Amino acid sequence: METDASKHDDVLVEMKGIWMEGRSDEDWHPIINGVDLKLRQGEVLGLIGESGAGKSTLGLAAMGFCRDGVRISKGSVHFDGIDLLSASSEDKRKLLGKRIAYVAQSAAASFNPAHRLIDQHTEAPIQHGIMTKAESEADGMELYRKLRLPNPDEIGFRYPHQVSGGQLQRAMTAMAMACRPDLIIFDEPTTALDVTTQIEVLASIRQIVEEFNTAAIYITHDLAVVAQMADTIKVLLKGDEVEEAETREMLSNPTQAYTKSLWAVREFQRPAKPAVLTGATPVISVQNVTAAYGKIDVLHDISFDIHQGRTVAVVGESGSGKSTAARCITGLLPPRIGQVELDGASLPLDYRKRDRSQLQKIQMIYQMADTALNPRQTVGDIIGRPVEFYTGLTGKARRKRVEELMDQIELPADQFIDRLPSEMSGGQKQRVGIARSLAAEPNFIVCDEVTSALDQLVAEGILRLLADLQDKLNLSYMFITHDLATVKSIADEVVVMKDGCVVEQGPKAEMFTPPHHAYTDLLLSSVPEMDPDWLTNLLQERGVDNIGDAAVGKMT
């Protein structure tokens, strides 16, 4: 990704003074406030910012497109000399799909499940009259090969549900490339993927963009990812441009305070705790658990202990059985073999057979605060119900306890107690989720990917809050995550899982120093770093076929 004079200097996209507004109820609210954007042929621009900063809206505006209920109120968008805002819909139809392509965040939701991949791939070239069906199919297979999809000659004849998420994302990139566009807009293409899958997709996207000299706008909230992909980075905050600079310049020398705070996020680290006394009774002890959905075993003989006041991080990619292990502890999925002990006493396997005090001691915080809080209940009711249910407090006493809890999660009670979940931001909702579990006065909390749906700044706030609460209330956490940066900052012990087995476990310091188990090593090496040369170096070191899922395949 060198930016040098060898690339064309002609401007491909130019947006000037773009103001955008979105409608909610009866009023128009500003989304983008006067942002300029310039993109040259073959250049990759990274757009970063928190959710709600207007990244996707701006990205779509570069195609002259607005989502439902959004409008461009001022400004101009020129693509290769064509004014996209005043162009006729016929002219735009000729551009979109042919010279401008879009890759959405969730390929699984964006492919039509009723058609084969190759048929969707060939649609644009045929519609635009660039290639015949046969030519386009051959070209599609070639692109699949370039993107290193397995069985490139056959994979196109599968339906979207028959291929994995990472493969779909690559097939979608191939589809965007079908007409060899001048501009591709990538809208968080790897956010929903595991690290090992993400790295493969990143490598493929980068290779193909470079090969065809395509200009791209890469939208993401992950700084480490954008550092690998972009020539220049533009930082957005609530619709305003914070700064724009060349990638290395931006990483080494950010000028604005906000950018600096973004860069500093990954520095939160807790002091190491002394080793657990031998012979201490663990709060939760999972012993030789094997569990099955239907007749298929998904957990195989796993055991680990969680001690008082400590955090055990359970890591692994999706499908490795992390959440299933949590469901065994909470009793939602009774294990087929093995048992779970709470404070040394064996727990009934099914949650329905546990008594109230046993239920009270084990609480959960969920990944998606949106689905974890009842949208029709106010914050006061959400937190107040467990208070009333477990401690029997009612009326004023209950309200006082709710206010105490809201104080602990750092939300002002007078402002928030009557709000509905829809009237709060993602981070605030997650705090309410934490308060609900604290309301039960538990000993042990399962945190299921609590920060993965949040922006980095917000996520860091949540991690700090959880750490504080642990110190104050002597809680134990089981922290399920696939993000190793989170593990580094909060965990005391680490359990690595793969295919329903525990691959490796031990104190954090040990886990992060070599030698590792081969799988742990792969996971660690797949986490993008802020160094713009990281991906290049890794590829050189390991070769294209030894990263990500390809390497996992070789391991077994």
Add this chain to the structure above:
Amino acid sequence: MSGLMTFLIALAAIAAAGWAFRFTGQKVTGNAPRFRDMAFAVAFGYALGTAVLIWAVWTYVQAQFILPEAEANKYFYFVTAIHGFILFAVLAFLFRLLGRAVGTAGSRKLFRQMPLTASFGVLVILLYTFFAIFAAWLAPHGQEQVFAQANVVPGGNPALGGDPAFPLGTDQIGRDILSRLIYGAQNTVGIAFVTTMIAFLLGGSLGFLAATLRGWVDQSLSRLVDVLMAIPALIFALLLITVASAWVKGTGLTIAMVLIMALIDSTRVFRLARAVGMNIVVMDYIEAAKLRGENLRYIVFREILPNATAPLLAEFGLRFCFVFLTISSLSFLGVGIQPPLADWGTMVKDMSSFINYAAFAPQVSSAPLLAAGAIALLTVAVNFVVDWMLHRSSGLKE
């Protein structure tokens, strides 16, 4: 053949007019996006709409002002429809203005976002409710009262066989149609409302129960519902009412009908409630409630129900229409609401033979259509309101 030729020529003329409209639009406005991006089909639609409008205005003017009265009378229904349309449009508009001016901040906001169709729907529903509740005071005569003048033509015009004392005429045995229409609102709408309520209580709670408990409860309830739904609703209702009529008579039969209808309709509600409930039950907040140790009642009524109100309310509106139409059908077939209670379906049935007069004496044939119109108007109004509610809950902004 010449009819076909005329049709084709008219079609070609409209197509040409559409093209000309778009072309002039582009020239006059200097290629404004509205005309530039207009598809030919859209332009054709505009031309067709204009042609129909011109025809309607022309016919109306002919019928009202130009043709002699005897000949103009054959446009009676057309003129009445135009009058009704304009009247309701104006009323709906005024009603919306009123709603925007008075009331709480919330209700004023609601009225500001309301389309005219929804305001029409709300107004009609309010009017029906008003008539249904105060029928005894509003109706000029009793619903069972028989007068000497039978078969008075609606319209109150003595020249055409009307009588100013009975503005909407009387039926074959001399009962005042206006009074019976007003009492009919009470009987038909009231019974339909009660039936729908029972159907929702039954179907809704069982549906949520099936969604929450799953397993054999869900299986047996769902299969039972499948069996009930496999039998055509109207025929099944007829069958059950015939069976019931062996034991009960008069008012008892009406109650039996309400229960039978509620049972049949609750199967549809069950399916909806179960489907909606299933989507809610998988949410994490339900899991959190289960892990807290909450009982079934709390989970169904406090956690699931508040989140299912929007689709259920929309379904309530539609279901109400269906129940209401079925009751009218049953009454028309003679097994529904029993005389002497006034009922719109029975009124249509009793006077249905007058329809044959439509060609030469439209006023006479309007007698059965008054009750039919009352049914149609309410159905349309409820559907407008439901459409609006669904649009609001869908979150679409255009």
